[in-house]
Amino acid sequence: MTIAPHTLPPPPVENDVLPEPRPDTDFLARLALRRSTKVAHLAAPCPEGDTLDAILRIGARVPDHGKLGPWRFIILSGDNRQVYGTKIAELLSARGEVKDPERLALEEGRFLRAPLVVAVVFSPVESPKVPEWEQVLSAGAVCYNLLLAAQGFGYGGCWLSEWVAYDREALALLGLSPQEKLAGFVYLGTPTEAPLERPRPSAASRVTHWQP
Numbered sequence: 001m002t003i004a005p006h007t008l009p010p011p012p013v014e015n016d017v018l019p020e021p022r023p024d025t026d027f028l029a030r031l032a033l034r035r036s037t038k039v040a041h042l043a044a045p046c047p048e049g050d051t052l053d054a055i056l057r058i059g060a061r062v063p064d065h066g067k068l069g070p071w072r073f074i075i076l077s078g079d080n081r082q083v084y085g086t087k088i089a090e091l092l093s094a095r096g097e098v099k100d101p102e103r104l105a106l107e108e109g110r111f112l113r114a115p116l117v118v119a120v121v122f123s124p125v126e127s128p129k130v131p132e133w134e135q136v137l138s139a140g141a142v143c144y145n146l147l148l149a150a151q152g153f154g155y156g157g158c159w160l161s162e163w164v165a166y167d168r169e170a171l172a173l174l175g176l177s178p179q180e181k182l183a184g185f186v187y188l189g190t191p192t193e194a195p196l197e198r199p200r201p202s203a204a205s206r207v208t209h210w211q212p
């Protein structure tokens with residue numbers, strides 16, 4: 001089943017009355033069994049047009065102290081995934097860091113691993129009230145919300161950083177200013193395989209009840 005993006009509620013405006021929380025077993029089951037899709041298992045088709053717009057809209061609907069919106073999206077799609085990959089391969093080559101042709105070919109194809117990559121950029125906003133740490137957390141929530149929104153439309157996704165996220169020159173080629181950071185590359189597409197559960201820390205092992 002595909003979901004037409006226009007079936008979503010239109011973006012609310014300030015002071016609209018919004019739905020109250022209600023018990024929802026489907027919603028809970030999705031969260032309880034949520035998994036990322038490995039990039040190797042992300043194929044075409046990917047979200048585009050109105051569906052992609054809706055995913056970005058939902059993605060950005062996160063807790064955000066001070067309504068600062070300290071993030072932005074850079075879409076890597078189509079041939080531009082290869083163009084950017086070529087640029088980062090050239091960067092590694094020019095620095096003399098990588099000479100192995102196989103590794104350079106891998107870098108050229110890095111962003112071709114999924115049909116769509118959304119780079120979530122953390123753009124800090126100068127604020128006397130909201131510490132940067134809180135803005136960082138909000139940008140992380142955007143990455144996660146993108147994954148959830150994509151899943152709601154039946155797509156799979158994976159949030160990766162890899163070396164590119166920490167390389168200032170590679171980020172400059174992507175269009176980031178020196179103040180900005182890469183919150184994540186969110187790879188999106190259609191899952192080719194059902195995900196398998198992986199070990200994960202139990203919440204219970206991380207809980208203590210504070211006592212004076």
Ligand SMILES: Cc1cc2nc3c(=O)[nH]c(=O)nc-3n(C[C@H](O)[C@H](O)[C@H](O)COP(=O)(O)O)c2cc1C
Binds near residue numbers: 158
């Ligand atoms: C900020 C951030 C960066 C990540 N970067 C990578 C990465 O570079 N490579 C990787 O294999 N997984 C990375 N992950 C982990 C995957 O996104 C994913 O969470 C993990 O494979 C577990 O899958 P799950 O989401 O189904 O639990 C990153 C996660 C976060 C939160």
